[in-house]
Amino acid sequence: MSLDPLEQRLTHIELETPDPGRVSARVLTLRPKARRVSVFRVPAVGLGTIALALAVLYFVPAAAAALAGVPGGGDLLREAGLAGAAGKVTTVGAVAESSGYRITLVGAYADSERTVLLLRTSPSATPDFATMGLTDQFGRSYPMQSGSSDGRTGDLILQFDPLGWPDGTTGARVTLRLNSVHRFAYDSAARDWRNGPPVAGTWTLQASIGIDEAVTLATPSAGQLGGVTCTFGAARASAATIVIDVYMHGVTPDQLEQRIPDGGKGLPVFQLLLIDPSGDVVTQSYGLSPASQTSDGTVIHLVGFRSVPGNYTVRVVYQGVELDRVLRVP
């Protein structure tokens, strides 16, 4: 059958299509858990139930007692961006002592974006990050994303990459190993808190962490920032974390990292903010790297803290133009 000119053009049209590889990767990440139909369905369901119960007993400790009830625990939760997840933070209480330093793993939390350990050190100390490691029951290591410490209280918050499969669905038994710490003390001459020399020792702390499941949020509508189209990917929220992919079409990561001259360091040409219902900025991170570049522009993964349910604002600023979109977070 011959095609007329319009049909021929439609058949051979050059399309700007989404990247199948990226779409596939995201779909495979979002797909539901594996489910098999078996002729042994009834026995399998029974065995599965028993296995699940054992897994829950193994991985998930007694429901997280309110860490906020622990003296100073509320501050620790707020500092770690876990104020909205107080009921989902696993209270651990594991203690390790070595070389005169006592380290307590107070609590732990994990969702699809981050794994957070809440520690107390006495005397106040910070770990030697180069020799520190977090592993799960399969021996996998998790890189540290960030950390903060309070020299006055000895509070230490360590945030690591999210747990890998299948920990991300079942929970995990993790082990934190420290081989060296630094005394963290106030230097009156420098008028600042400083790390002292390393102190060798062995501190091994274990925790079983349940996973806080995220819910999918309505995707905000697209918008224009000058001549640039901004669209949004799927947004999700756990009790403590809100994530959303922001697509800036037609601009590269390098262009987004430029600064507007202001006589000093310059102002960033691009900013991404997550603002909570009370107006506080709760952006935790967003990254721009060569890996952010897509065939159509740049995708930026925004991570922010969820403290309360309500309307959160995603604010995209580019070249002085602002675009606000509301995320309704349950």
Add this chain to the structure above:
Amino acid sequence: MEAVLSAGQTQPVTLTAEELCRRYSASVCRFAAIVAPNTGEAEDLAQDALLRAIRAIDSYDPRRGTPEAWLWRIVVNASRDAARRRQRMGWLIDRIGLITPRETDSVETLALEKLRDADLVAHLRRLPERDRALLALRYGLGLDTGEAGQAVGLSADSAGKAIRRALARLRARLEVSFREP
């Protein structure tokens, strides 16, 4: 989560989610690029369609048709739902209902010669949702009228007629744009 696919194939093939993505993600993305109003939404549609297919993979029955027919029904339904969502949100402001379909080959030929692919896609994206889906299935994915019809719930004859009407509407749009630059 997997399905055994045998229709139209000499050897039964077990289709896993990974295999489904590997085989069909490029076609799904191409379909989405034609029917969605912009690239961002095309990506959302492609993702939604593939995710639906993966979730429904256990429900595929080879006795009821080819895996492609099963998949395209899911993809078309995903695009319909996306279009309804857009309508609810007031995104669709452009309709073609007032334009009388007319075929003017000479004008069309002239218009086509001057038209860039991006402009043709822009006109295509302003067609009604079902027209876009049919043209995407027929020309974007290379399905015959029977296969395209199966995906949208039409017989081969009806699909053929509907595709011709969609082409006529697209021609009318091109003609208008050519005469009123």
